[in-house]
Amino acid sequence: MKKKKYLLLFFWLVASVSIWAQSATTPAGPDPQVGQLPQILTWVLICAAAALFFVAMLYMIKVNQFLYKRAIQLEARLNNVNLPEDADAPVIDPAGDDFWTRMRKKYWEDAVPIDREADIILHHDYDGIRELDNRLPPWWVNMFILTIVYGLGYMIYYHWGGSGLSQTQEYEQEVAVAKKEIALALAGKANAVDESNVVALTESGLLGEGELIYKGNCVACHGQKGEGGVGPNFTDEYWIHGGGIKNVFKTIKYGVPEKGMISWQAQLKPSDMQKVGSYILTLGGTNPPNPKAPQGVIWTETVAPQDSLGKDALPSPTK
Amino acid sequence: MSRIEQFQYDNRIVRAFGTASFIWGLVGMLVGLIIAFQLIYPPLNFSQYGVPFLTFGRLRPLHTNAVIFAFVGNGMFTGIYYSLQRLLKARMFSDTLSWIHFWSWQVVILCAAVTLPMGLTNSSEYAELSWPIDILITLVWVVFGVNMFGTILKRREDHLYVAIWFYIATWVTVAILHIVRSFEIPYSLFGSYSVFAGIQDGLVQWWYGHNAVAFFLTTPYLGLMYYFLPKAANRPVYSYKLSIIHFWALIFIYIWAGPHHLLYTSMPDWVQSLGTVFSIMLIAPSWGGMLNGLLTLRGAWDRVRQDPVLKFLVVAVTAYGMATFEGPMLSIKSVNAISHFTDWTIAHVHVGALGWNGFLTFGMLYWLWPRIYRTNLYSTNLANIHFWVGTLGIIFYAVPMYWAGWTQYFMWREFTPEGTLAWGNFLDTVKQIVPMYIIRGAGGLMYFAGAAIGVYNLYKTGAQGSFLANEAAEAPARESYVPKAVAGEYWHKWIEGRPLQMLLFSTILIAIGGIVQIVPMVFIESQVPKISTVKPYTPLELTGRDLYIREGCVGCHSQMIRPFRAETERYGEYSKSGEYVYDRPFLFGSKRTGPDLMREGKKYPDSWHYNHMMDPTTMSPGSLMPAYPYLLDYDLDLSLLPSKIAALRTLGTPYPRNFEKEAIGKAKEQALVIAKSLNEQGIKDSGLENKEIVAIIAYLQRLGTDIKIQPVETSK
Secondary structure (H helix, E strand, O other), rough: OOOHHHHHHHHHHHHHHHHHHHHHHOOOOOOOOOOHHHHHHHHHHHHHHHHHHHHHHHHHHHHHHHHHHHHHHHHHHHOOOOOOOOOOOOOOOOOOOOOHHHHHHOOOOOOHHHHHHHHHEEEEEEEOOEEOOOOOOOOHHHHHHHHHHHHHHHHHOOOOOOOOOOHHHHHHHHHHHHHHHHHHHHOOOOHHOOOOOOOOOOOOHHHHHHHHHHHHHHHHOOOOOOOOOOOOEEEEEEOOOOOHHHEEEHHHHHOEEEOEEEEOOOOOOHHHHHHHHHHHOOOOOOOOOOOOOOOOOEEOOOOOOOOOOOOOOOOOOOO | OOOEEEEEEEEEHHHHHHHHHHHHHHHHHHHHHHHHHOOOHHHHHOOOOOOOOOOOHHHHHHHHHHHHHHHHHHHHHHHHHHHHHHHHHHOOOHHHHHHHHHHHHHHHHHHHHHHOOOOOOOOOOOOOOOOHHHHHHHHHHHHHHHOOOOOOOOOOOOOOOOOHHHHHHHHHHHHHHHHOOOOOOEOOOOOOEEEOOOHHHHHHHHHHHHEEEEEEHHHHHHHHHHHHHOOOOOOOEOOHHHHHHHHHHHHHHHHHHHHHOOOOOOOOOOOOOOHOOOOHHHHHHHHHHHHHHHHHHHOOOHHHHHHHHHHHHHHHHHHHHHHHHHHHHOHHHHHHHHHOOOHHHHHHHHHHHHHHHHHHHHHHHHHHHHHHHHOOOOOHHHHHHHHHHHHHHHHHHHHHHHHHHHHHHHOOOOOOOOOOOOOOHOOOOOEEEEEEEEHHHHHHHHHHHHHHHHHHHHHHHHHHHOOEEEEEEEEEOOOOOOOOOOOOOOOOOHHHHOHHHHHOOOOOOHHHHHHHHHHHHOHHHHHHHOOOOOOOOOOHHHHHHHHHHHOOOOHOOOOOOOOOHHHHHHHOOOOOOHHHOOOOOOOOOEEEOOOOOOOOOOOOOOOHHHHHHOOOHOOOHHHHHOOOEEEEEEEEOOEEEEEEEHHHHHHHOOOOOHHHHHHHHHHHHHHHHHHHHHHHHHOOOOOOOHEEHHHHHHHHOOOOHHHHHHOOOOOO
């Protein structure tokens, strides 16, 4: 009777876990055809391990009970006490319960009603505190077992032969997916601007956007009006890393870390770097107060910015 | 029947601990309020005036220590000293030990309150205190243990009630946790380096930190609940069997769950997975306590309406149930990706601290105070007001923090279709949640106000009553020291009569998890793959690192880039465990109020850091970081370098022989280089090489740069 109960519970658990497992594992493998067999094996393994664990738990409890009874018997013999018959009678009379009540009591909730508490109150009291001998709430036991099965399944899936990805593999997958998506998004878009094809914008709306980006990100080092601070002055005609939109774009994009200019390509879209670069070029010759002393060399355009000589034909500063 | 013995319970020690608990509670909450408002209005750090003691970085550990060890610690001792005597029908083993315990514990707290604002910390969360204080804590704990076990051994009850099982497990586990976490080599009166390095130190830390929550905030309070809840409700405990199963399962499983604080870090996957699965398996054992509490109230729910004590206890147990369900959910890696480093974690711990620990303490004190003062509670109305203001306070605290956590996480990881971060400037994600911080501050204020009302109520209760210092009691003497097993009794009764076996079994059970996780990580080299280019810190960088620790930078800045695209795009290559092998202590951090600094090195020029330290808002308008102008004023103290180098070499850092003799010279050389570069970059001050700022710049500029030495990749 007791054994049957445990078996039933166990199969119910396994069944529910495998349903959950199927929905959980499908998105993991890139190709559902390939991963099929190992996954089935994995779940066979999980079930076997769960069964073993379950049996081991039952066994442990039995051994414990046995050892305790032995201890009692030994002590009784030593003290010449006669042991009464094992009083393991069920407290609740199940007669009269219909099927659903029996199921509820078995698997869900089985508290002895308050008015019959006297039947299960333990004889001891601790500073007035008494204890009832209610069964473990069955749903609680089920939940405990479920979490143990989940734990085993988790370890098998990720470590003991399952097909779970390591966190590094997860990362590589994430990056690969993103790369494809970005390529798709950039295809034929204005954002495809880079240092080889960027042109200075002149439209006032776009320059206004550039100004906003400048105020949000650049003023800390280059000053409110481009007069310079930690970073160089934008209003004079001297440039450290070359003037002109292509050089400015490149400096913004990659930065010059050894001199303190950080790379912005993770924070600004290419079109934003174009806008802010174009805005910076408009600051030339504005003569703000407190200008920083010139740094670098005087920049003159030796090649027309629109020239399409290819990537390597970037304008270079004059000596 | 044996003869009846007369004896007296010691209420004076209970009153002392209770008073300490609520006074320290108010102090701890007040510090919490201050740091909450510092995040809204940074001038409250007062560091811009050159006052170093009140910055967020220094006050945050004071807040956590005050609440955990002073408020909850004293609360725990209040309840234990009250219930233990009565459950064992015996006065405490020794009044002298009781008072040594009390006063030395307050000395520990005072030491913490002085040293932490001074920046004397070793930066491991909840174990920040310097090594001399660690030793004092150990001694206090031994005194407490002797006193408790002495009382247990001279008890007049054959069997130990479930509350006492929890007290025993608490005592032994906290002892082991504290001792292992405190393995460190001192280099000065207050300074020390952890014997564990990097990822190993992280593992030991979260084995400790997580189980400080488990065995300092949870198990002793479950013990208190098992005493005070049935007492207050006047109902029998729901299920004895449930007590047994959930107790043993809880202490065994809890210990394993520490690595869930390190998910998606460079901790090996197998350790992380153990953390996850044991956290999931922890739901039922944790809920066993909640169920036994709530189901004990069957038949007493009508009184919950009238009795403020029961109200507090019900909310406490419910908050416990919520937090112990949420915790396992946060241990699932994909959920943890959201919560880790965000305010979700802050919300989670405050549901536990404010709800479970706070309300249980208040409920207990409201029940206990009238009894030891032989009177009624001064005002039930005030207690009800306290209850409602406090409950609303918890809600106003927690809800905005959840919101802030989720908001910030989703901003961190949002990309434009073109593949750039939508919120590339970290500060934008901070400004977004400041309104939530304001509501949180209001919630905290409400909770504090409630607590203040509570303290007033307890004070008036004391004033109107007359204190019963020694409460007379009687019980039959116990015949034998080994209780006989009685036929028909449940098998567990055997161990309930044998406290030493109980201590032994608890010790074995709680040791297993830690051993399985920590021993391989520390002793098997392949667990932490070496990186050849990672070298020990230079003497100046080491000095800067210790300043970083002194200022508590780790409270807001992590040094752990997780393998997510959103993090590698923002911060750079994800962290490898081999990069941390010379980090003693580790500085992964657990909250990003500011950005991660793992790869801060060489990202900005020296002058940027100089200006940023002087006033962060010049470089990052709107920044919430305190200003550190005093780093520009304070003279660089290199005198400890030789002993620091010697300590680190003892621990295995490969500094060459006799390097300690050159260390100061090397540090000065590097300081000159940095001072010169600052001058070149337009910082006009002279003598910068003698100021602390150069050391901290040296450290920041080194961070995460070692692996870039390899000619692997960069964004070219």
